[in-house]
Amino acid sequence: MNTISMPAAGQSAPETPEYVPIPLSDLRTDAVVDTQIYIKLADAFVKYREPGVPFDESVRNRLREHNHRDIYILKDDCSRFNLYLEANLQKILSDPQVDDAVKSSALYTTTVNLVREMLNNPDSVEGIKSCQQAVELAADFIVSTPQALSNLFDIISQDYYIYTHSVNVMTYTISLAMKSGYPADTELKELGLSAMLHDVGKSFIDWNITNKSGPLTPDEFQMMKLHPEYAYHSLEKTGVIGEYPLFAIRHHHEKINGRGYPFGLAGAQVDKGVRIISICDIFDALSTRRVYRDAYSGFESLKIMKDKAGSEIDERVFLEFVHLLGEVK
Ligand SMILES: [Fe+2]
Ligand SMILES: [Fe+2]
Incomplete structure (x- = not known):
């Protein structure tokens, strides 16, 4: 087995001792009304909403207008919130009384929270099992619900965070596959788990590299390029993840022209599942807002990607992706 020196995990945003940031885009289901919501004004946390008060679209828009990307909840409330969502997800998805849009929202919020936990604790066996479920x-849900992608498209985070990006890529990947x-x-x-x-x-x-508000230096980029190997080795050690997800996660930055990393695989060495994830990954990275640039529209993103079709990304799979988005919009 290859050896790699692994730095400490959990390089997420520095948190205050008591409050955890939750992106505004996560606040979609009624579950959140169980918790006290805070906002950050200058350096102080201020109570914004009491438990039980609905958090609707107009509230979210008002906060966005005032440049709030996140609200905050108490750390203890956060784990309660995650458990509640996880425990209820299956019930919500199989309930014929629940609208598909609400199901999509519950699915999105729950999976985003699970990935956020995984990023804090990437070798947690329990975390991986929750993600698998x-x-x-x-x-x-996506296979059996014709409107699923369309509903998810409406609620997909427009702001880039690693955890929302991961769920967006999972959603696109399952639909495209x-x-x-x-x-x-x-x-x-x-394949969905790999994504x-x-x-x-x-x-x-x-964290200062993954969240840098500008282009990476060559050295920082070299550091960043280690992430597929870090994921492979940390997940492999847990013994609970299958061979294929390990393979796909390790190779998601390989390109069919051989110019990807970490191994520079080319052509048929880059298997179909990896080609699918790669296209969904690039599309979501382009079509979400960064600290240093606005999001490209779906059309602009596809235009940028078209130039890579046949060299960096698979041309046929790319065309299928264009058709898929055409059906949604
Ligand atoms: Fe990546
Ligand atoms: Fe990615």
């Missing part, structure tokens, strides 16, 4: 539910003929079975779920955990290795990289 959630991906199975996500795949079944279905479209390109993957049977709705274990293979599809393993959900593809960037988990970034939790081993210095």
